[in-house]
Amino acid sequence: MPDAPRPTLLFVVTEDWYFRSHRLPTARAARDAGFDVAVACRVAKDGPAIAAEGFRVIPLPWRRGSFNPLSALGDIRRLARLYRRERPTIIHHIAVKPTVLGGFALFLAGLRDTRVVATLAGLGLGLSGTGTKAALGRVLLRLALNAAGWRRGQALVVQNGDDAALLAAGWPRPPASRLIRGSGVDLTHYEELAEPLGPVTCAQVSRMLTLKGVEDLVAAVRLVRAQGTDLRLILAGAPDTDSPAAIPRATLNAWAAEPGIEWLGAVSDVRTVWARASIAVLASRGGEGVPKSLLEAAACGRAIVATDVPGSREVAVEGRNALLAPPRDPVALAAVLARLAQDAALRRRLGRASRGVVDPEFGEAEVGRRMRDLYLGLVTPVPIPHRDGGL
Template sequence: MPDAPRPTLLFVVTEDWYFRSHRLPTARAARDAGFDVAVACRVANDGAAIAAEGFRVIPLPWRRRSFNPLRALGDIRRLTRLYRRERPTIIHHIAVKPTVLGGFALALAGLRDTRVVATLAGLGLGLSGPGLKAGLGRVLLRCALNAAAWRRGHALVVQNGDDGALLAAGWPRPPAARLIRGSGVDLAHYEELADPMGPVTCAQVSRMLTLKGVEDLVAAVRQVRDQGIDLRLILAGSPDPDSPAAIPEATLRAWNAEPGIEWLGPVNDVRTVWSRAHIAVLASRGGEGVPKSLLEAASCGRAIVATDVPGSREVAVDGRNALLAPPRDPAALAAALTRLALDAPLRRRFGLASRSVVDPDFGETEVRRRMRDLYLGLVTPVPAPSRR
């Protein structure tokens, strides 16, 4: 008898760079568990690297910053045709836009045997904040989740408990969420690093966006330096012109010209940043899932200063390995940075604790195992009840 066809798993994600950065380990785990893997995304510079893993790449003509109704309808129509053509065993929507558009596309495609996974890697400021617009956005998201949930085998994954609670609190009630914290960090690659020499240095690794609080961090470091404390700041990341929250490159270059501030641009290996920095910072204004930059910094044994927002506080545990400050509050951020800059024993204690926060719960091995088990659980037939 011929071998049964392998189950197919289709990832639907906005950008190829995000898939390569955050989802390759999960895709490899699925491949090793026997799935044929395809990735539908906007293809820019990382499509070839994804294809080199043995995954089929399907280009999608969408962009993260474009969410007008007419274009959204076109995206839903394209996804509907894609789902009918591919007829995958499992579709995995990653992040809010694929979940919303893909959920409605699934309802139109009518593939009743296809299983669905939706991972919300943070709700973003547009959905997690207060106000009518955010509330209506959450209603739309819940409707999309419910549109895909009429089939057998649907799983909603959130990366922090705050997002799950926020979604569960409103109408219409979405499917029950399961918690898988983050996309995993390679604990062997990101080993604990020795403390650097020289002036105390803090660093933020992120896209250079206003919503990441980069402007707040720069203002905070200026306040610390105005007190006569020689605190240095490293900013590592690109401005991401596809985002409406992008900080202009001219602004970044102007900051780079200031004493004590260095903008590196994108960095291929962030271990080179953490080898120079005593303190990891993420001044995010909210909407995080579980920030990978904090996972990597904690794995390298760095003390953390972060804003007290969902997602960040999963890794930055106040008083254990981190000091937390309210978002959008440069003065409070400056106070936390000053305290750590002047207290070397506290920095060392926090740095030692950081590794224990992420190992093993946030490790790549643990996240891969949980996602693999989720996929296999969706395709494994449930035994019929025995008859006596």
């Protein structure tokens, strides 16, 4: 008697680098649980590394920063053709754009038996705001989830409690949902580090985007230094020139020419950054999912300074391992940085607590286990229960 065919899991995500950085542990957990895994994404330099894991890579020509109706319709038709051709057991849409366009595409493809997981990795400024554009975005998101048929047993994954509450507001019938905080951090790879010697140094590891508050952080460090505290700043990350929010390379180079500021560009191993910096910063102006850069810094035992926005405060806990400042406020951010730079005992106390915040809940093994259980639940007749505050 032939073996039953393996269930297939198709990830739909915009960028190959994001999948490699954030979703490989989940894909490995699914593979080890018996799924054949494919990844549909825009393929650049990280496609071969994904394929080397044994995952089939399907190129998708996503348009970065484009959500106009004509390009969206083209993406929907393209996804519908892909879904009809592949007929996967489960489709996992990751982030808002794949969730919205993929939901309509699944309806167009007419696949009634395909299960769907939608992970909203941070609603950010685009959907969490109070303006007309944000409200319209939330309506489109709900319509797309309806089109995907989430009431038939599909699952919506959110990464922080703020996003869960926002999506639940005004939603008359909540979908089955899971609150799974973040995409996981390798707790064996990122070990606690001793605090470095020399001048106190803070670092932000992120893409160099205005949305990440990099300009606010530079302004805050200038204020701290002008007040007589020798605080150094390391910026680690690429400018992401495809994004409309990218900070020009000329601006980054000009900052790096200032005393006390260093821009490293993209860094392959961020442990080298945390070996030099005793304070991890993320000055984001809007919501995050759960920022992986802060998870990695916390695993290395670093005190955290973050803006008080959704997602960041899941791992940056005020008074436990972090100090928070309001977003878009360089003066308030400077005050928090100065306090931590001048108080070695406080830095050590917060840093020692950071590892306990992320271990084990944010470990990639725990996140992978929870996602694996979610997938397995979708391919059995047992409905997924509401857990961790269903929407």
